[in-house]
Amino acid sequence: MPTLAAADPQLGGGAAPGIGFAISSNSVRNVVRQLVSTGQVTHSDRAAIGTDLRTDPEGGARVVAVSAGGPAARAGIRAGDLLVTIDAKATPTVDDVAGVLATMRPGRRVFVGLVTDSGARRSVTIELGEIKSS
The missing domain is CATH 2.30.42.10 (PDZ domain)
Structure with missing residues (x-):
């Protein structure tokens, strides 16, 4: 799941093409499951x-x-x-x-x-x- 794009100060702070950050779908699934069942993240599994x-x-x-x-x-x-x-x-x-x-x-x-x-x-x-x- 994409979470953040890098900014390039040489482009006036605009997005740096081709550079982004993501977290795995398994991590997203784990967090969502905890949020739905308890309303908070109780363990990271990391x-x-x-x-x-x-x-x-x-x-x-x-x-x-x-x-x-x-x-x-x-x-x-x-x-x-x-x-x-x-x-x-x-x-x-x-x-x-x-x-x-x-x-x-x-x-x-x-x-x-x-x-x-x-x-x-x-x-x-x-x-x-x-x-x-x-």
């Missing part, structure tokens, strides 16, 4: 690991904060760790982390490859949480 990440210039997604009690905290991930893989898929940027998680559902268990701030490599298993609906 996977989350419970971290605040920043793309590291050297490659990977640097953990800058971990949600207390969240999936990453339960797995032993700490601020300063560098996420380099999720489920054996490379995550050289925060966008890559989001892309990998977008293909997964809450409750799934995945391996996460990390480099600690001391340079040690390790792997942990995370049971994916869910992005809170708002």
Whole structure:
């Protein structure tokens, strides 16, 4: 479902031809079903690991904060760790982390490859949480 068209400042803020954003029909169906039955969105069905990440210039997604009690905290991930893989898929940027998680559902268990701030490599298993609906 189309949701937004990009604006091009060089065209006076008009639509940028060929650039738009959309959400999947499955996501729309899920949200509409919840709205019809309860009047609000009660769950997102979107996977989350419970971290605040920043793309590291050297490659990977640097953990800058971990949600207390969240999936990453339960797995032993700490601020300063560098996420380099999720489920054996490379995550050289925060966008890559989001892309990998977008293909997964809450409750799934995945391996996460990390480099600690001391340079040690390790792997942990995370049971994916869910992005809170708002």
